[in-house]
C-alpha cells in the first residue's frame with residue numbers, strides 16, 4: 001500500500017528541514033510513500049497573491065497526511081486554514097528533554113493536547129467603534145469534550161499517568177467554565193484520574209516542576225503559549241514536533257517557524273521536522289517505524305553531529321544523514 | 328503627614344503575611360501610617376454572603392493606598408472589583424532572582440507591566456445556545472496607549488534598557504493588532520527603543536534567556552500568564568510582589584494566593600507581601616524607604632532565616648523580625 005503524502009515546505013528553513021524529513025521517510029523500507037509537493041507561504045504569495053493556493057489546499061485535503069515545514073509573515077494565513085482543510089481538532093505537541101542536551105529542565109516529558117478549532121482562533125473580530133475592538137472567544141461543549149476524549153485516550157495509550165486540564169475558569173467563568181466542566185466530565189466518565197490547573201499557576205509549575213506533568217489538555221491559545229514555554233524548558237523550538245490530528249486526515253509540522261535569520265545557510269536543525277515525520281508514521285499505523293525514527297533522532301542528539309542552535313557546527317544534511325545511518 | 332492605608336488580609340496565608348508587612352511598615356520611622364483593616368474573601372462571604380462587602384470597597388476607595396493579602400475560592404470576586412475600586416490601569420509585577428536562592432534562571436530581572444482593565448477580564452460572557460459560549464475580549468486604543476505610556480516611563484525611570492511589547496497580532500489581528508500598533512506608536516513618539524514579540528515565542532525566550540528582557544508590556548491575560556511563568560524562573564510565587572496602579576490610588580498585593588495547604592501554620596513566606604509594601608512606599612514617594620525594605624529582604628533571603636518553601640524551617644515571624652532587624 002502506497003501512502004500519498006502532501007509535502008509543503010513553505011518558507012525559510014521549511015525549505016531545508018522538509019526535504020530532510022522526506023529523506024528519512026524514504027529510508028524506511030517497510031513503508032511506501034508517494035510524495036506530492038505543494039506551495040504555500042510568503043514566496044508564493046508574492047508570486048501569485050495567495051499564501052495558500054487552492055491546489056495546495058486540495059493536495060492536503062486529498063492526501064493521506066501532510067508534512068508542512070514553516071511559513072514566514074504569512075504563517076497564520078497558511079497554517080490556520082491548513083488545520084481546517086485536514087479537519088484537525090487536536091494539536092498534539094510533545095515536549096521532551098533529551099539526554100546529553102543542555103536543557104533548562106532536563107527531566108521534562110510532557111504532551112500538550114491543544115484544542116485546535118476554536119477559542120480566539122475562530123477569527124471573530126471587529127472594531128465596534130473607533131479605537132474599540134473585540135475578539136469573540138468561542139468555547140463549545142462538543143469541541144471541549146472531543147479534545148478531552150482525545151487527551152485521555154492519548155494518555156492511556158502512551159502510558160502517561162498524569163493528566164492535567166488547563167483553564168482560566170475563575171475569570172472566564174462561562175467559556176472556560178464550560179471547557180473545564182466538559183473536560184472533567186469526560187475524565188469522570190472514564191474513571192480516569194486527573195488534575196485541573198489555572199493556566200497562570202500552571203505556567204509557573206511547569207517551569208519549576210515539569211516532571212510532575214504528563215498530558216496537559218488545553219484550550220487553543222493556552223496550548224499555544226504553554227507548549228512554547230515547554231519548548232524553552234527542553235532546549236528550544238528546534239526539537240518540538242507536532243501533529244494536527246483530524247478524524248481521517250492529519251498534518252505534521254515542527255513547532256518552530258521559518259527562522260529567516262538562518263534560512264538558506266543549510267544549518268537548520270531538522271530534528272523537530274524529522275520527529276514530526278515520526279508522528280506521521282505513528283498516525284498511519286507504523287508505530288514501530290515511528291519509534292525507530294525517534295530512537296535514531298535521540299541517539300544523534302545524544303552523540304551525533306549537532307547544528308549550531310545546539311552548540312555544534314554540523315549542517316542540516318549532516319544531521320539527516322546521521323539519523324538515516326542510525327535507522 | 329499620616330497616610331491612611333487600607334489593610335485587607337483576606338483568607339489563608341493572607342492573614343499571616345499581611346500583618347508581617349504592616350509590622351515592617353510600622354518599623355519605618357520616617358513615615359506615619361494609619362492602618363484601617365477591612366474584610367474580604369471566603370470567610371466573610373460565608374458569614375455575610377458577600378466576598379467583598381461595601382465597607383471594604385469604601386475603605387480601599389478612600390485610603391491613600393491598600394495592602395491586600397490573598398483570597399481563596401473567591402479570589403476573582405475580591406481582587407477584580409478591588410482593582411476597579413482603586414481605578415487601577417496598570418498591574419506592575421517585578422520578577423527578580425535573588426543571590427543565594429535556588430532559581431531555575433538565577434539571572435532574571437524583569438518587570439511585567441500588565442494592562443489591568445480589559446481583554447477577557449471585561450467579564451462579557453454568554454451562553455449563546457446550548458453548549459456554545461462566548462467571551463468578548465475587548466481591546467481599546469486608549470487603554471493600550473495608557474499601559475504603554477506607563478510601561479515606557481517605568482522603564483526609563485527604573486533604568487531598564489529593554490522594552491518588549493507582547494501580543495498575538497498574527498491571530499487576533501484586530502484586537503492585538505490595535506494593542507501592538509498603539510503601544511508601538513507610544514514607543515515611536517518617545518523615540519524609545521523596543522522590541523515586539525509574539526506571546527507564545529516570548530514564553531519560550533523568557534524561559535531560555537530571561538536576561539535578555541527588562542520591561543514587558545502585555546495585554547491583561549498574557550501578563551497574568553507570563554508573570555507567573557517568570558515567578559517559576561526565580562523560585563516561585565513566594566517572592567513576587569505586585570502593584571495595581573491607578574491615577575491617584577493603588578493596591579499592593581503579593582502575586583501568590585491564599586495557599587490553604589499551609590495556612591494557619593505560621594510558616595508562609597512573607598517576602599512577596601513585604602516587597603509589595605516596599606512598592607507601596609515607592610508609590611507614596613518614599614523611594615529611599617522602599618529601597619531600604621528591598622535591601623533588607625534581599626539580605627535576609629541571602630543569609631537570614633528561610634521559610635520551608637525556600638528549604639528552611641523558619642516561621643513567618645522569624646523572617647519578618649529578621650527583615651525589621653536589617654532595616
Ligand SMILES: CC(C)[C@H](C(=O)O)[C@@H](O)C(=O)O
Pocket residue numbers: 075076079080224255497498527
Ligand atoms: C503561526 C500561528 C498562527 C500558530 C498558532 O498560533 O497556532 C503558531 O504559533 C503555532 O503554534 O503553530
Ligand SMILES: CC(C)[C@H](C(=O)O)[C@@H](O)C(=O)O
Pocket residue numbers: 170171200402403406407551582
Ligand atoms: C485571582 C485571579 C482573578 C487573578 C487574575 O487573573 O488576575 C490572579 O491570577 C492574579 O494574577 O492576580
